[in-house]
Amino acid sequence: MTRVRFAPSPTGYLHVGGLRTALYNYLLARRHGGKFLLRVEDTDQSRLVPDAVQNILDNLRWANIFPDEGAGCHPEGDHGPYVQSQRLPIYRKYADQLLESGQAYRCFASAEELAEMRQNHGGYDRRYRDYDVAEARRRAEAGEAHVIRMKVPLGESVDFEDLVRGQVRFDSAQVDDQVILKSDGFPTYHLAAVVDDHEMEISHVIRGEEWLTSTPKHLLLYRFFGWTPPRFAHLSLVVNLSGKKLSKRDGDVSVNEYREQGYLPAGLLNFLALLGWSNGDNREVWSLEEMEKVFALERVHPSPAVFDFDKLRHINQQHLFAMADEAIADLLPEWFRKAALAVPERAFLVRVVGLMKQRCTLLPDFVAGARYFYADPESYDEATAKKRWKPESAELVREFAAQLEDLPEWRSAELEAALRKFCEDKGQPAAALIHPVRLGISGVGGGPGLFEMLEVLGREICVRRLRKAAEVLR
RNA sequence: GGCCCGGUGGUCUAGUGGUCAGGACGUCUGCCUUUCACGCAGAAGAUCACGGGUUCGAACCCCGUCCGGGUCACCA
Missing domain, CATH: 3.90.800.10 (Glutamyl-tRNA Synthetase; Domain 3)
Known part of the structure; x- marks a missing residue:
C-alpha cells in the first residue's frame, strides 16, 4: 500500500514549493491507489503562526488536493492524532x-x-x-x-x-x-x-x-x-533567476497570492508539476486527473527549477481555453464582487466569456479587462482616439447611431451589413466607421469582433454610447 | 570550510552510445483580421559547464576540474 504524506510546519502560509511537494505526494498516492495524508508538524512552539494551519488547509482545498487521511479530514483516520503537538x-x-x-x-x-x-x-x-x-x-x-x-x-x-x-x-x-x-x-x-x-x-x-x-x-x-x-x-528546490531558493523578494511565493490574482488551480498545479516532472512525450498541458494516471517519480528531474512567470501564465491560459464558457462564467461572480461591480446576468456573462476567452489569461481579465461589457466607458483611450477618430467621425457615428435605432434585427450579421451599407452610401471605407464605433462603444482600441460585441451589448446601450462619444470626442 | 546534490538555447524540459540535439515558454518576422488577441507559417538563440579518457562513434559511460545550490540549530 502506497502511503505518503505532506507534513507542513505551521510557521507560515502555504508556499508554491510546498504545494508542489504536496502535489507530487498526492499524485503518487493516486497513481498507485494509495493514501495521501496530511500531518501538522508543530514541534517548534516559538515559530507558530496562528492561522497557518487554516491557510494550508484552505489552499490545499482550493487546489483540489484533498488528503485522504489526517489533519482536517472527517474522520481523521486510524493513525492519529495527526498533529504532532498532540503526540x-x-x-x-x-x-x-x-x-x-x-x-x-x-x-x-x-x-x-x-x-x-x-x-x-x-x-x-x-x-x-x-x-x-x-x-x-x-x-x-x-x-x-x-x-x-x-x-x-x-x-x-x-x-x-x-x-x-x-x-x-x-x-x-x-x-x-x-x-x-x-x-x-x-x-x-x-x-x-x-x-x-x-x-x-x-x-x-x-x-x-x-x-x-x-x-x-x-x-x-x-x-x-x-x-x-x-x-x-x-x-529539487524551486529557485529564482539567480538560482537561489525562491523567497518573498522574488515576487509572489504564497499560494494565496496566485489565488488572489485569479489563476486557475488546475493551471498552477500543472505548471508546478512541470517544474521537475515531464511525461517524456512532449505533452505539457495536463489536468490533475490526467496527471494522476501517469505520474511517476522515475520521471522527476533532480536539478533545481526556475519559477517562470511567463510559462505559468501560458499554462493557465491553456486551461482557460479548455474550459466551457459556462464553467468560466460560474467562477466569475466573486471577481465582480472584488471589483465592486454588479454581477451580470448569467446568460449575458456566458456570451461575454465566449467573446473574451482567447483574450484572457487570468480570471479577473474577464472583469477588469472587459469592463466595457458592464459599464459605459468613462474615458477614451487617447492613442486610439488620435489614430482613429477623424474630424468627420463624430458626424458619421451620430448618423449611424440614429440608423441603429431602427435596425429591424439586432444581430451581428445585420449590424455588419448595415454598417457596410452605410459607409458605402457615404463613400467611406468601412474602417472609417468601424474604428470610431469600437472606440465609442468600448473606450479602447482592442477587443473582440465589433459586431459580436454590439450584438451582445444590445441596442439601447450601443446607441447611448455612440451618441455620448459623438458628443465628447471631437 | 566539511559533507551532499545538481549542471542540455534566457527559462521549463526530451534525450540514456549512432539522423542537422526534439518540444514548450519567451523574443523577432510574416500571414490572417475592422482592432487586440487566438490561430497559422517562419526565424534567431545550445562550444549539451570545462578538460581528459573508454569507444569506430559520447549530451549519454569513467576520472578530474569548475560553477551553482543545499546542509552543517534545543527550526522545520
Missing part, C-alpha cells in the same frame, strides 16, 4: 527507549557552551556522549535542563537509494549527535518525523532537497528502532 507522550516514550538501549544520551550543554563549540570547532563535540549514565540520570531527576541526543555510530557509511537521485552515500562521522528531544519536552523534527512516518505506515517520503543531508540521521533512527525505513525521494 508528545509517544515521542517521549521512544526517546526513553533509545536512552535505555544506549542509542541516545542526555546532554547538559548550555546554550553558551554550544555557541562556543560552533565558533571553535564547527559544531557539537559530543561531549556528553560518554558521560556517566547514572550521573546523567541523577541530574535529570534533580530537574536539571537537558536534551536527548542520538548516539551516532562512527565510521560507518549510511547509504540509500533516492528515488529521484539514485544512490546517495554518507559517512556517519559527518552526522552529528542530533538532538531528538528538546529541553521543553518537544521532539525535534528528526525524531517526530521518523516516529510518525513509522506509526502512520508511510511508504514513501517525498520532500524537498533541503532534507537530503538529514536523511542519514533518519535512517539511523529507523535502524535504532529496528524499523524498516520508507523509500525516499528528494525533490
Whole structure:
C-alpha cells in the first residue's frame, strides 16, 4: 500500500514549493491507489503562526488536493492524532527507549557552551556522549535542563537509494549527535518525523532537497528502532533567476497570492508539476486527473527549477481555453464582487466569456479587462482616439447611431451589413466607421469582433454610447 | 570550510552510445483580421559547464576540474 504524506510546519502560509511537494505526494498516492495524508508538524512552539494551519488547509482545498487521511479530514483516520503537538507522550516514550538501549544520551550543554563549540570547532563535540549514565540520570531527576541526543555510530557509511537521485552515500562521522528531544519536552523534527512516518505506515517520503543531508540521521533512527525505513525521494528546490531558493523578494511565493490574482488551480498545479516532472512525450498541458494516471517519480528531474512567470501564465491560459464558457462564467461572480461591480446576468456573462476567452489569461481579465461589457466607458483611450477618430467621425457615428435605432434585427450579421451599407452610401471605407464605433462603444482600441460585441451589448446601450462619444470626442 | 546534490538555447524540459540535439515558454518576422488577441507559417538563440579518457562513434559511460545550490540549530 502506497502511503505518503505532506507534513507542513505551521510557521507560515502555504508556499508554491510546498504545494508542489504536496502535489507530487498526492499524485503518487493516486497513481498507485494509495493514501495521501496530511500531518501538522508543530514541534517548534516559538515559530507558530496562528492561522497557518487554516491557510494550508484552505489552499490545499482550493487546489483540489484533498488528503485522504489526517489533519482536517472527517474522520481523521486510524493513525492519529495527526498533529504532532498532540503526540508528545509517544515521542517521549521512544526517546526513553533509545536512552535505555544506549542509542541516545542526555546532554547538559548550555546554550553558551554550544555557541562556543560552533565558533571553535564547527559544531557539537559530543561531549556528553560518554558521560556517566547514572550521573546523567541523577541530574535529570534533580530537574536539571537537558536534551536527548542520538548516539551516532562512527565510521560507518549510511547509504540509500533516492528515488529521484539514485544512490546517495554518507559517512556517519559527518552526522552529528542530533538532538531528538528538546529541553521543553518537544521532539525535534528528526525524531517526530521518523516516529510518525513509522506509526502512520508511510511508504514513501517525498520532500524537498533541503532534507537530503538529514536523511542519514533518519535512517539511523529507523535502524535504532529496528524499523524498516520508507523509500525516499528528494525533490529539487524551486529557485529564482539567480538560482537561489525562491523567497518573498522574488515576487509572489504564497499560494494565496496566485489565488488572489485569479489563476486557475488546475493551471498552477500543472505548471508546478512541470517544474521537475515531464511525461517524456512532449505533452505539457495536463489536468490533475490526467496527471494522476501517469505520474511517476522515475520521471522527476533532480536539478533545481526556475519559477517562470511567463510559462505559468501560458499554462493557465491553456486551461482557460479548455474550459466551457459556462464553467468560466460560474467562477466569475466573486471577481465582480472584488471589483465592486454588479454581477451580470448569467446568460449575458456566458456570451461575454465566449467573446473574451482567447483574450484572457487570468480570471479577473474577464472583469477588469472587459469592463466595457458592464459599464459605459468613462474615458477614451487617447492613442486610439488620435489614430482613429477623424474630424468627420463624430458626424458619421451620430448618423449611424440614429440608423441603429431602427435596425429591424439586432444581430451581428445585420449590424455588419448595415454598417457596410452605410459607409458605402457615404463613400467611406468601412474602417472609417468601424474604428470610431469600437472606440465609442468600448473606450479602447482592442477587443473582440465589433459586431459580436454590439450584438451582445444590445441596442439601447450601443446607441447611448455612440451618441455620448459623438458628443465628447471631437 | 566539511559533507551532499545538481549542471542540455534566457527559462521549463526530451534525450540514456549512432539522423542537422526534439518540444514548450519567451523574443523577432510574416500571414490572417475592422482592432487586440487566438490561430497559422517562419526565424534567431545550445562550444549539451570545462578538460581528459573508454569507444569506430559520447549530451549519454569513467576520472578530474569548475560553477551553482543545499546542509552543517534545543527550526522545520
